[in-house]
Amino acid sequence: MEVIRSRSLGRPGTAGTVQLRKRKSKLYSKEGAEAAATAGLFGENAYLVLLAVAFRILNCSLVQTSFVPDEYWQSLEVAHNMTFNYGYLTWEWHQGLRGFTYPLMFAIVYKGLHWIGKDDVFLLIWLPRLIQAVFSGIADIKLYSFVRCMENSNVAKWVFFSQLCSWFTWYCSSRTLTNTMETVLGTLALYYYPLEGSQTKNSTKYLLFVALAFLIRPTAVILWVPLFLYHFSKEQKKINLIIHQCIPVGMLTLGGSVIIDWVYFGKWTVVQWNFLKFNVLQNIGSFYGSHPWHWYITQGFPVIIGTHLPFFIHGCMVAPRRYLVLLVAMVWTILIYSTLSHKEFRFIYPVLPLCMIFCGFSFSSLKRWKKPAIGLLVISNLLPALYTGLVHQRGALDIMSNIQQLCNKENSSLLVLMPCHSIPHYSHIHCPIKMNFLECPPDLEDHDTYVDEADLFYMSPLAWLNAEFYDRKRLPTHLVMFSVLEKEINPFLTTNHYVRTASVFHTHLPEGRIGSHIYLYERQVK
The missing domain is CATH 1.20.5 (Single alpha-helices involved in coiled-coils or other helix-helix interfaces)
Structure with a gap:
C-alpha cells in the first residue's frame, strides 16, 4: 500500500x-x-516591430500608382456600396463569385468615418491602404520571428532584410488587393506551421489563418496543399487533427463567411465554390487574357523575385533539409497556376515570403562578397520600387482629383472611354454623380459571337459614339479617355463642343489602348 x-x-x-x-x-x-518567442518579439526586438510598421507606412505613402482594377473594384468600391448604398458592383458580385468578407473590413472603417462625420475622400482612399500596410508590417515581423525561433537571430535578420528589399512586396503590400491579404494571412499561418524544429507551432492557429485566406481568395489553398499533406503525414494523432482542429476551424470560418454573404446577397451563397467553378473548372478567366503554360517560369516568377533570384537559388542549396517542404510548396504552386490560362504577376505573390527565407540563408552564409551583394540588392530593388510606386500608371489616380471637382457642379455626368475599370469609381470621389463606362463582362453562355461593349467600342470608336449619342440631349457633360483615342474621335469632340480641361501623365510605356496621358474633356454649351 x-x-x-x-x-x-x-x-x-x-x-x-x-x-x-x-x-x-x-x-x-x-x-x-512560446515565452521566448513573445519576449523576443516585444522585448529585445520591439524596435523591429516599430521599424516594420513604420517602413510599411512609408511604403504606403510612396505608392501612388495603380496596378490592377481589382485593388479598387473588388474591395473599396464594394465597401463604398455596402456603406453608402450607391456605387457599381461588377458581374462577379451578381454571379456570387466574390465574397463580402474582405470588403467588410473596409466597410466597417467607412461606417466609422461616416458616424464621426469624417468620411471625406482623402480618408476613404488612404485609411484602408494604411490598414493594409500595417497588416503587411505585422506579417514582416512574423516572418522574422518564425526564422529566429527556427534558427537564430543572424539568419532571421537577413530574411527580414531580404523581405524589406523586395521591390514587388513594396509595390503590393499596401494595395487593397485580395492577393495582398492572402499573402499576409499565409505568412501568419507559416509562423504557426508545425515545421520540424518550430518553437511556435500551433496547428489550430495555422489552420485558422489558412482558412481565412481561403475565404478571401479560394486559390490560396493551392500553396497549402503540400504543406498540409506533409503535416498530416508527420502527425501522430491524425484523427484528432481532423476531428478536433480541421473540422471546427473549417465550420467556423466557412459558416461565418456564408452568413456574411447571406446578409448582403440576400440568399445562401457559397462564393468559394462559385469562384473555383467559374475560374478553374469553366476557365472563365481566359476571357481576360491567356498566356503560355511556361509564363510563370520564364517571366512571372523571375520578374516578381527580381535580383533576389541568385540569392534564392544559392539559399536553396545551403538551407537545412527541413525547409525542403517549403520549396516543394512553392514549385507546386507555380506549376498549378501554370495550368490556368489566365496568368498575372500578383497571383503568385504569396510565394515571395517563402523565397525570402532562402535568401536569408544565402546572405547569412556569404563571407567575402556580402557587402557588394547587399549594395546590389538594395539599389537594384530601390529603382523599380520607386519607379513603379511613384511614376508608372499614376494617371489613373491623379485624374480622380479632377473628376472629384465635378461633384461641385450641378447636373454633371461622366463617360469613361477607356478599357473597362481603368480608373476607380465612387470610392475615389464619394458623390453620386452619373458615371458610365465601357463594360466588359464575360459571356457566361459561351456564345462564339459574343463581343463585350468595350471591344465593340474600340472596333470603331467614332461610329459607336455617333450611334450612341444620336440624340444630343443624352450627351454627358464630361469625357475621360487615354490620349491615344483623342485623334480618332476628334470629329465627335469638335462637333459637340468638347474642350480638354485636364491632362495628367500616366505612363512612359503606352501600349495598345493605353496612352501616355489621360485627358478630361468638358462640353461647352453655348
Missing part, C-alpha cells in the same frame, strides 16, 4: 515522480519556447 501510495503522490525516487517531472519538463519547455 505504501508503494502504491508513494507512486500516486509522486514521492522522490518513485515512477510517479519521474513521469511527473517529464510532464512538467515538456510543459515548461513548450511554455518557455
Whole structure:
C-alpha cells in the first residue's frame, strides 16, 4: 500500500515522480519556447516591430500608382456600396463569385468615418491602404520571428532584410488587393506551421489563418496543399487533427463567411465554390487574357523575385533539409497556376515570403562578397520600387482629383472611354454623380459571337459614339479617355463642343489602348 501510495503522490525516487517531472519538463519547455518567442518579439526586438510598421507606412505613402482594377473594384468600391448604398458592383458580385468578407473590413472603417462625420475622400482612399500596410508590417515581423525561433537571430535578420528589399512586396503590400491579404494571412499561418524544429507551432492557429485566406481568395489553398499533406503525414494523432482542429476551424470560418454573404446577397451563397467553378473548372478567366503554360517560369516568377533570384537559388542549396517542404510548396504552386490560362504577376505573390527565407540563408552564409551583394540588392530593388510606386500608371489616380471637382457642379455626368475599370469609381470621389463606362463582362453562355461593349467600342470608336449619342440631349457633360483615342474621335469632340480641361501623365510605356496621358474633356454649351 505504501508503494502504491508513494507512486500516486509522486514521492522522490518513485515512477510517479519521474513521469511527473517529464510532464512538467515538456510543459515548461513548450511554455518557455512560446515565452521566448513573445519576449523576443516585444522585448529585445520591439524596435523591429516599430521599424516594420513604420517602413510599411512609408511604403504606403510612396505608392501612388495603380496596378490592377481589382485593388479598387473588388474591395473599396464594394465597401463604398455596402456603406453608402450607391456605387457599381461588377458581374462577379451578381454571379456570387466574390465574397463580402474582405470588403467588410473596409466597410466597417467607412461606417466609422461616416458616424464621426469624417468620411471625406482623402480618408476613404488612404485609411484602408494604411490598414493594409500595417497588416503587411505585422506579417514582416512574423516572418522574422518564425526564422529566429527556427534558427537564430543572424539568419532571421537577413530574411527580414531580404523581405524589406523586395521591390514587388513594396509595390503590393499596401494595395487593397485580395492577393495582398492572402499573402499576409499565409505568412501568419507559416509562423504557426508545425515545421520540424518550430518553437511556435500551433496547428489550430495555422489552420485558422489558412482558412481565412481561403475565404478571401479560394486559390490560396493551392500553396497549402503540400504543406498540409506533409503535416498530416508527420502527425501522430491524425484523427484528432481532423476531428478536433480541421473540422471546427473549417465550420467556423466557412459558416461565418456564408452568413456574411447571406446578409448582403440576400440568399445562401457559397462564393468559394462559385469562384473555383467559374475560374478553374469553366476557365472563365481566359476571357481576360491567356498566356503560355511556361509564363510563370520564364517571366512571372523571375520578374516578381527580381535580383533576389541568385540569392534564392544559392539559399536553396545551403538551407537545412527541413525547409525542403517549403520549396516543394512553392514549385507546386507555380506549376498549378501554370495550368490556368489566365496568368498575372500578383497571383503568385504569396510565394515571395517563402523565397525570402532562402535568401536569408544565402546572405547569412556569404563571407567575402556580402557587402557588394547587399549594395546590389538594395539599389537594384530601390529603382523599380520607386519607379513603379511613384511614376508608372499614376494617371489613373491623379485624374480622380479632377473628376472629384465635378461633384461641385450641378447636373454633371461622366463617360469613361477607356478599357473597362481603368480608373476607380465612387470610392475615389464619394458623390453620386452619373458615371458610365465601357463594360466588359464575360459571356457566361459561351456564345462564339459574343463581343463585350468595350471591344465593340474600340472596333470603331467614332461610329459607336455617333450611334450612341444620336440624340444630343443624352450627351454627358464630361469625357475621360487615354490620349491615344483623342485623334480618332476628334470629329465627335469638335462637333459637340468638347474642350480638354485636364491632362495628367500616366505612363512612359503606352501600349495598345493605353496612352501616355489621360485627358478630361468638358462640353461647352453655348
